Amino acid sequence: MNASRTSAARARRSGVLAGDVRFLIFTAIGLAAFPLALHAVGGYGGLATQICILSVAAIGFNVLLGYAGMLSYGHAMFYGGGGYLAAILLMRAMPAHPNLWLAVLGATIATAALALAIGSVTVRLYGIYFALLTLAFAQMVFFIVEQGGEITGGDDGLQSFPNALLPIGPWSIDLTAPVPPIDMGPLGTVSDLKLWYVFAAIVLLLVLWFTRALTRSQFGEVLGAIRENEERSLFVGFNAATYRLAAFAISGALTGFAGAMRALYDGTVAVDSLGIDRSGSFVIYTIVGGVQTVFGPVVGTAIIVYLENVLSGVTPLWRLIEGLIFIAAIVFLPSGIVGTLGGRGKRGRRALFGALRARPATGVAPPAGPAPAAVDVPRETNA
Amino acid sequence: MDAILETRGLGKSFGHFAAAADIDFRVAPGELRAVIGPNGAGKTTFFNLIAGTIAPTSGTISFKERDVTRTSGTRRVHFGLAKAFQTANLYGDQTVHQNCRLAALAHVQGPFAPQVFRRSKRLRTVDDIAERALSRLELDELADVRAGDLSHGDKKRLDIAVALATEPEILLLDEPVAGMSRDEARKTEALIRRLASEMTVLIIEHDMDLIMGISDSITVLHQGRVLATGTPGEIRENPNVQEAYLGGHSQEEMHA
Numbered sequence: 001m002n003a004s005r006t007s008a009a010r011a012r013r014s015g016v017l018a019g020d021v022r023f024l025i026f027t028a029i030g031l032a033a034f035p036l037a038l039h040a041v042g043g044y045g046g047l048a049t050q051i052c053i054l055s056v057a058a059i060g061f062n063v064l065l066g067y068a069g070m071l072s073y074g075h076a077m078f079y080g081g082g083g084y085l086a087a088i089l090l091m092r093a094m095p096a097h098p099n100l101w102l103a104v105l106g107a108t109i110a111t112a113a114l115a116l117a118i119g120s121v122t123v124r125l126y127g128i129y130f131a132l133l134t135l136a137f138a139q140m141v142f143f144i145v146e147q148g149g150e151i152t153g154g155d156d157g158l159q160s161f162p163n164a165l166l167p168i169g170p171w172s173i174d175l176t177a178p179v180p181p182i183d184m185g186p187l188g189t190v191s192d193l194k195l196w197y198v199f200a201a202i203v204l205l206l207v208l209w210f211t212r213a214l215t216r217s218q219f220g221e222v223l224g225a226i227r228e229n230e231e232r233s234l235f236v237g238f239n240a241a242t243y244r245l246a247a248f249a250i251s252g253a254l255t256g257f258a259g260a261m262r263a264l265y266d267g268t269v270a271v272d273s274l275g276i277d278r279s280g281s282f283v284i285y286t287i288v289g290g291v292q293t294v295f296g297p298v299v300g301t302a303i304i305v306y307l308e309n310v311l312s313g314v315t316p317l318w319r320l321i322e323g324l325i326f327i328a329a330i331v332f333l334p335s336g337i338v339g340t341l342g343g344r345g346k347r348g349r350r351a352l353f354g355a356l357r358a359r360p361a362t363g364v365a366p367p368a369g370p371a372p373a374a375v376d377v378p379r380e381t382n383a
Numbered sequence: 384m385d386a387i388l389e390t391r392g393l394g395k396s397f398g399h400f401a402a403a404a405d406i407d408f409r410v411a412p413g414e415l416r417a418v419i420g421p422n423g424a425g426k427t428t429f430f431n432l433i434a435g436t437i438a439p440t441s442g443t444i445s446f447k448e449r450d451v452t453r454t455s456g457t458r459r460v461h462f463g464l465a466k467a468f469q470t471a472n473l474y475g476d477q478t479v480h481q482n483c484r485l486a487a488l489a490h491v492q493g494p495f496a497p498q499v500f501r502r503s504k505r506l507r508t509v510d511d512i513a514e515r516a517l518s519r520l521e522l523d524e525l526a527d528v529r530a531g532d533l534s535h536g537d538k539k540r541l542d543i544a545v546a547l548a549t550e551p552e553i554l555l556l557d558e559p560v561a562g563m564s565r566d567e568a569r570k571t572e573a574l575i576r577r578l579a580s581e582m583t584v585l586i587i588e589h590d591m592d593l594i595m596g597i598s599d600s601i602t603v604l605h606q607g608r609v610l611a612t613g614t615p616g617e618i619r620e621n622p623n624v625q626e627a628y629l630g631g632h633s634q635e636e637m638h639a
């Protein structure tokens with residue numbers, strides 16, 4: 001048995017690179033085809049870019065919900081926070097030479113620091129208490145920015161900051177430049193794509209690759225162990241709070257990164273990017289697409305944002321429809337679209353129940369069947 | 384000989400109720416020590432104080448001459464003090480092997496290792512430690528079984544194997560054979576006896592008969608205090624111990 005396990009491990013090891021390359025190639029093909037498919041169903045070029053950017057934010061959210069088992073109801077503070085930080089950096093620190101790298105990376109690092117500070121308080125709580133505390137922090141950030149006067153633009157947000165260029169080697173690329181029209185024969189011609197889409201798609205590709213690596217890494221393995229049984233993890237020697245905090249910071253940084261890109265793409269940033277609706281949207285995107293799956297947040301974002309774009313012009317009842325989709329996903333497809341297609345069945349439901357449990361996960365193993373009701377076992381049995 | 388584990392004046396009060404009080408306790412390296420006592424004697428409180436699950440309200444704990452009174456349970460594991468749970472506490476969805484692997488991983492990589500790109504599969508030593516722990520508890524045959532599907536006795540033995548995979552110098556066992564069938568209990572007893580030849584073992588037990596055969600020495604707790612410490616023979620003959628065990632129940636009920 002020992003020998004067979006070793007050879008299996010060796011086979012996996014030699015397959016790692018091949019698997020990564022295959023993953024990157026197929027995902028790149030999908031992202032290249034995406035705006036064409038979107039065009040065929042009536043979407044526009046800018047929508048494809050927005051979906052890519054929002055997907056990055058939802059992926060960040062899923063790192064926390066899916067892999068660390070923590071339901072944040074305040075991720076807009078990182079999304080909007082990243083946007084405001086990028087805008088402020090551009091306007092105050094580099095008005096003459098707006099550099100997209102510096103603005104986005106600066107905002108991401110600052111958001112990561114914000115996530116570390118807020119996380120050091122919030123990761124002590126679990127389940128609904130954690131969700132409520134993240135919501136409270138997000139509302140606090142919202143209020144501070146709304147009252148921020150000249151620096152944040154208050155209610156009006158920040159507009160008309162300089163269009164940042166993307167320096168690569170000797171070139172400075174203007175991402176607002178158009179992509180040459182793509183003729184799809186009978187399906188029409190895609191002529192409204194900007195270089196922004198190429199940039200956002202490459203970023204999304206790299207973020208997908210990063211999260212896939214993260215979930216398969218040792219860090220992801222330990223995070224999963226803590227999610228399944230925190231008490232046991234503490235007594236084999238894992239510092240659970242530090243792992244949870246690291247997951248919170250990575251998650252916040254990814255979402256902040258997306259928010260910074262979105263601000264630069266829009267050329268404007270407003271307080272609603274910090275609002276409770278925005279926080280809720282990441283929950284919906286991720287659960288509809290598939291919690292604990294790499295592609296789930298992307299698929300969920302694409303579907304909801306596309307439907308919102310199509311339907312909000314047709315009927316004022318769009319939010320009602322969105323709500324019904326969310327409820328249907330939780331009841332009928334708890335593993336989301338990607339998870340269900342991937343054969344995860346109802347396992348997503350256990351993930352969601354686990355994230356709502358108000359105590360650290362502990363251990364008397366639940367039976368093999370679905371029994372999420374039994375997870376709330378008292379932590380200490382003092383005979 | 385220097386003690387590997389020592390407590391001085393150790394106590395834990397919950398409000399006005401002293402669950403453990405003024406416990407002076409020494410374990411020598413390599414010893415197999417049992418802590419026994421009637422129901423409510425403070426055994427589990429004492430165990431949790433040693434393991435770092437709860438913090439004492441008075442006194443000190445030192446491990447290998449290092450004060451660990453305020454050290455978290457997680458850090459104590461890295462110092463070499465591991466515990467098995469009274470009710471098997473496992474990663475129920477993982478295989479038997481993976482349960483031990485995670486413990487070995489914590490031992491090799493430390494309390495926090497942000498390895499976000501490297502997979503743990505590449506760490507051979509982790510596999511080696513996990514397999515050694517499994518074979519010491521005679522669980523090799525079950526390595527690929529889901530831990531949640533094991534029998535009660537196998538779960539309890541796996542819990543000990545998980546503790547062992549942290550490569551401890553002292554192993555704390557909380558009622559290791561509770562709820563086992565007689566055959567399982569006898570088998571586990573033999574395995575513990577073998578482990579005790581390689582490391583210090585501290586067993587908390589409710590059942591006095593079981594412990595008499597395997598312990599080097601026994602500490603009897605009664606109403607949160609040390610009543611007696613001695614060899615199994617001395618403890619058996621001690622009139623105070625006999626009194627506590629025979630009369631213990633009525634007093635117990637008065638406190639309850």
